[in-house]
Amino acid sequence: MSDLLPHEKGFHVSWDQLHRDARALAWRLQGQGPDAGAWRAVVAITRGGMAPAMIVARELDIRMVDTISVKSYNHQTQSEPRVIKSPDMEVVGDGTGVLIIDDLVDTGRTLEVVRAHMPKAHVATVYAKPMGRPQVDTFITEVSQDTWIFFPWDMALQYVKPYRGQD
Numbered sequence: 001m002s003d004l005l006p007h008e009k010g011f012h013v014s015w016d017q018l019h020r021d022a023r024a025l026a027w028r029l030q031g032q033g034p035d036a037g038a039w040r041a042v043v044a045i046t047r048g049g050m051a052p053a054m055i056v057a058r059e060l061d062i063r064m065v066d067t068i069s070v071k072s073y074n075h076q077t078q079s080e081p082r083v084i085k086s087p088d089m090e091v092v093g094d095g096t097g098v099l100i101i102d103d104l105v106d107t108g109r110t111l112e113v114v115r116a117h118m119p120k121a122h123v124a125t126v127y128a129k130p131m132g133r134p135q136v137d138t139f140i141t142e143v144s145q146d147t148w149i150f151f152p153w154d155m156a157l158q159y160v161k162p163y164r165g166q167d
């Protein structure tokens, strides 16, 4: 969207870092559910929320896992978010006791759409940018709005030229 800052900085996240940060998120969420501290189910926002949701579900021993599919970005270009697959509403209900997990919140548009489906759910992301923070109940690390977060599934190891080179 044209009124957004360009992404001038990059924050590169390795699998190891993602695992640690998703575990930290689980640690923060444990005991916070409405039913004696327990959470009933996890809903991952695909696709980026799936890896963190798996880690949170494993740490908190939650076996009921569903997904909601929202398409809003094509590479770094944002369009109107669309729900292209809903979770099982018989399982999630109004969202009470449900953890919605995503990798990050940026503008908050995706979470706005997801919250409308499950207004009483608790929304948690691993990373957050300032514009989207009001949409998130719990997150681990904040980065500035002009930072693009690069996730391990979008990267590959490659050769890097030395600072002082032979060319």
Ligand SMILES: O=P(O)(O)OC[C@H]1O[C@H](OP(=O)(O)OP(=O)(O)O)[C@H](O)[C@@H]1O
Pocket: 045, 046, 047, 048, 049, 070, 071, 072, 073, 074, 081, 102, 103, 104, 105, 106, 107, 108, 109, 110, 111, 132
């Ligand atoms: O707060 P927002 O500005 O709405 O942006 C955040 C959303 O954008 C990315 O998903 P994307 O739509 O790129 O799909 P993906 O998870 O399948 O990569 C990211 O995983 C969040 O779900």
Ligand SMILES: O=c1[nH]c(=O)c2nc[nH]c2[nH]1
Pocket: 073, 104, 106, 147, 148, 149, 150, 151, 154
């Ligand atoms: O990989 C991503 N990194 C980001 O910073 C971002 N913001 C919205 N959607 C995003 N996807």
Ligand SMILES: [Mg+2]
Pocket: 045, 046, 047, 048, 049, 102
């Ligand atoms: Mg996503």
